[in-house]
Structure formats: C-alpha cells, structure tokens
Amino acid sequence: MAVDVASLVAQAREGRPRAVARLISLVEGASPQLREVMAALAPRCGRAYVVGLTGSPGVGKSTSTSALVTAYRQRGKRVGILAVDPSSPFSGGALLGDRVRMNDHASDPGVYIRSMATRGHLGGLAWAAPQAIRVLDAAGCDVILVETVGVGQSEVEIAAQADTSVVLLAPGMGDGIQAAKAGILEIGDVYVVNKADRDGADATVRELNHMLGLGEARKPGDWRPPVVKTVAARGEGVDEVVAALEKHHGWMEEHGVLAERRAARAAGEIESIAVTALRERMGELSGDKRLPALAERVLSGALDPYTAADELIQSLTEG
Incomplete structure (x- = not known):
C-alpha cells in the first residue's frame, strides 16, 4: 500500500519515532517508493556526524555505544543508532542483541535506536545502511553511531560509511598484534582499548601505538590516530573518546578531509x-x-x- 512520503518525512523531521521507523522500513524493504523517499530526504541531509564503531565480538561495542550516547545526550545532541546485528538464519531478521543492551535510552525522545540485519551482506554492514543513515540525518540527528557486526578481514566497510571510524579492542582477547592481520589498523581514526581494568590493557595500548608508528610515514599536520583507554561499563574514559572524536572532526574540516570522505561515500x-x-x-x-x-x-x-x-x-x- 502506498504511503504519504511527504507527510512521513515531515513527521520524521519533528522527531516522531514511528515516522522514522516507517521510513527505514521502506528502505530495508526496497519499497517501490524508495526513490520518492530519497528525493524527499535529499535536501535535508548532510548535517549529521557519522561515527562508525567496529571491533571483534566481545570487546564491548554495544556497551561503548551506549556510553557514547549518554555522553552526547549530556551535551544536548540528538543521537541516532544503527546497530547492525547478524541475521537470524531462520527469519532473516536481526537478533536484536544490541537493542536489549541499550534499554537505558529506549525512553529518551532524543535517541533513536534501530537494529538492522546484515541479511547475508558481507562487510559487517546491512546493505540498506547508507540509506538508513540518510533517514536519521534528515530526521535531525546530530550524531549517528553505526555499530557493526564483529570485525574480520573483510568486515571493514564501516570506513567507507562513516566520517570517523572507531576501532575497539580489549586486552586478553587475542586482539593486540592480531588486529594488524585483520586489516583494522588501516581503517581506524580513533582506537579504544575497552575493559582497561583488565590485566594487559597497558600492553595492548603499547602494541597499538607501536603498530601505528610502523604505519605509513605521516607528514606534519597529518592525523595520527589516538589510543584511548576506557571501561565503558562504568563510563570511564568515555569523555576522552568524545574529545578525540571532536578533535578528529575538527581536523577533517580544517583539512578538507570531511568533504572528501562524504563525496567518496556519495559516489x-x-x-x-x-x-x-x-x-x-x-x-x-x-x-x-x-x-x-x-x-x-x-x-x-x-x-x-x-x-x-x-x-x-x-x-x-x-x-
């Protein structure tokens, strides 16, 4: 059944979650009205700051995402979350594990949470993620956090969809130097060693800094990814992550990198x-x-x- 796209977009701009949900459902379902939806959203897009979070399973991506939401809400920002879950092999739907862990924000009108299924799409992202990001952007979100399925050697697509990519690791989980083999040292703009209250956290930070130092030679003024320690479950170190994100955002604007990344994303x-x-x-x-x-x-x-x-x-x- 055809929907009134103009009315839905107007309601989404007012922050009505049902309208946002309906628009994303049209995107995910590849609705015949998808072109009309995207045309209506286009003039309202391009304002949100898109942050991608990725890392191996078990490093605390959802807990870190939730902690970042709290930090941004304290700063008065409207936040959208796209939590990309593995697809259920039975229904093809998302397993919704991330939404369960973000119940603290479920009643906050300034936060919109959407779980999306990969539906077999490689790269750690749902195929509809770019259009869903546009919906949240047009709906007035200041920050959009995109949390991917666990990262692997081919699951680095988030770097192409985000303004800033955050790579999470944890001590004692076999990450460390193994991160280099997974290719994630090539995509991170900010590195977070979560669960830093565990033994081995400082060693993981040293390894990361060492590997980053072995990377491509940087010219003066180039961005050098920082490594931040957090205990996201207790909110420790989260303000430092936000500060690193804001610093990277400012650096990208100053050097024209933000416009380049967004142009590449559109292309x-x-x-x-x-x-x-x-x-x-x-x-x-x-x-x-x-x-x-x-x-x-x-x-x-x-x-x-x-x-x-x-x-x-x-x-x-x-x-």
Missing part, C-alpha cells in the same frame, strides 16, 4: 545503486537471446569475452 552509493540496477536487468535476460548469442560467438572464437561483455552492457544501457 560509492551511486555506484552501488547503478550496479544493482544493472544486475536486475541482467536477471531479466532469462529467455532473452542476446546472452546465448554472445556466448556462441565467444565459443566460436569470433569474439573475446571482454568485447562480448561490452556489447551486452551497451545493449542493456540502451535497451
């Missing part, structure tokens, strides 16, 4: 939409004679596969 979003549309058109080739005809010409040696692919793309884009 990636456009590319993803275009590729998806092409794939859908490829799927419509069932029963079409073009693809089998091109395959025959490749088999006969009359055409190479690259030229055949070029011809197919041309026919799809012109058709």
Whole structure:
C-alpha cells in the first residue's frame, strides 16, 4: 500500500519515532517508493556526524555505544543508532542483541535506536545502511553511531560509511598484534582499548601505538590516530573518546578531509545503486537471446569475452 512520503518525512523531521521507523522500513524493504523517499530526504541531509564503531565480538561495542550516547545526550545532541546485528538464519531478521543492551535510552525522545540485519551482506554492514543513515540525518540527528557486526578481514566497510571510524579492542582477547592481520589498523581514526581494568590493557595500548608508528610515514599536520583507554561499563574514559572524536572532526574540516570522505561515500552509493540496477536487468535476460548469442560467438572464437561483455552492457544501457 502506498504511503504519504511527504507527510512521513515531515513527521520524521519533528522527531516522531514511528515516522522514522516507517521510513527505514521502506528502505530495508526496497519499497517501490524508495526513490520518492530519497528525493524527499535529499535536501535535508548532510548535517549529521557519522561515527562508525567496529571491533571483534566481545570487546564491548554495544556497551561503548551506549556510553557514547549518554555522553552526547549530556551535551544536548540528538543521537541516532544503527546497530547492525547478524541475521537470524531462520527469519532473516536481526537478533536484536544490541537493542536489549541499550534499554537505558529506549525512553529518551532524543535517541533513536534501530537494529538492522546484515541479511547475508558481507562487510559487517546491512546493505540498506547508507540509506538508513540518510533517514536519521534528515530526521535531525546530530550524531549517528553505526555499530557493526564483529570485525574480520573483510568486515571493514564501516570506513567507507562513516566520517570517523572507531576501532575497539580489549586486552586478553587475542586482539593486540592480531588486529594488524585483520586489516583494522588501516581503517581506524580513533582506537579504544575497552575493559582497561583488565590485566594487559597497558600492553595492548603499547602494541597499538607501536603498530601505528610502523604505519605509513605521516607528514606534519597529518592525523595520527589516538589510543584511548576506557571501561565503558562504568563510563570511564568515555569523555576522552568524545574529545578525540571532536578533535578528529575538527581536523577533517580544517583539512578538507570531511568533504572528501562524504563525496567518496556519495559516489560509492551511486555506484552501488547503478550496479544493482544493472544486475536486475541482467536477471531479466532469462529467455532473452542476446546472452546465448554472445556466448556462441565467444565459443566460436569470433569474439573475446571482454568485447562480448561490452556489447551486452551497451545493449542493456540502451535497451
């Protein structure tokens, strides 16, 4: 059933959670009205500061996210949270573990929490996350915290979706130097060693600083990711994390990095939409004679596969 998109967007701007929820549901469900939704949101986007949080399972991502929400709310900021959960193998829905751990903020009208399922999407993010971020941005959130599924070697997509990427580690969990092998030392703008009341926290900080020091040579004025110790469950060190985030945000604005990252994010979003549309058109080739005809010409040696692919793309884009 068609919805009144203009009315929903107006209600979302007023901070009505049901309207925000409905808009994100339209995004997740790839509604036929998705284009209309995005067109209505476009003039209202680009104001929110997007912070991505990632790290191995068990480092306290949800607890840290909740602590950051408290800190930002104390500063009068409206906060949106996208907690990307693993998909249920039975229903395909999110397991909602993060929302359970964020009950402290459930009744706060200045906080919007949404759990999203990856639905098999690699990279630690739900495929609809970029559009959901736009919804929260247009709904007036000052800060959007995007918490990913546990990070792994391929799960570094958050760096492409966030203005600032926070990588969380914890002592005694096999992170340390192993973090370098997972590639996460390449994506972090701020590093947080959570559960710093445990033995080995200082050693983990030293290892991180050492590995960061071995990274690419930095020119004067380049950003050097700080390492902050926290005990998120007690709120310790959270103000220092917020200070590091604010410092990074200021540095990006001063050096033009923020505009570059957001332009790259928009370009990636456009590319993803275009590729998806092409794939859908490829799927419509069932029963079409073009693809089998091109395959025959490749088999006969009359055409190479690259030229055949070029011809197919041309026919799809012109058709």
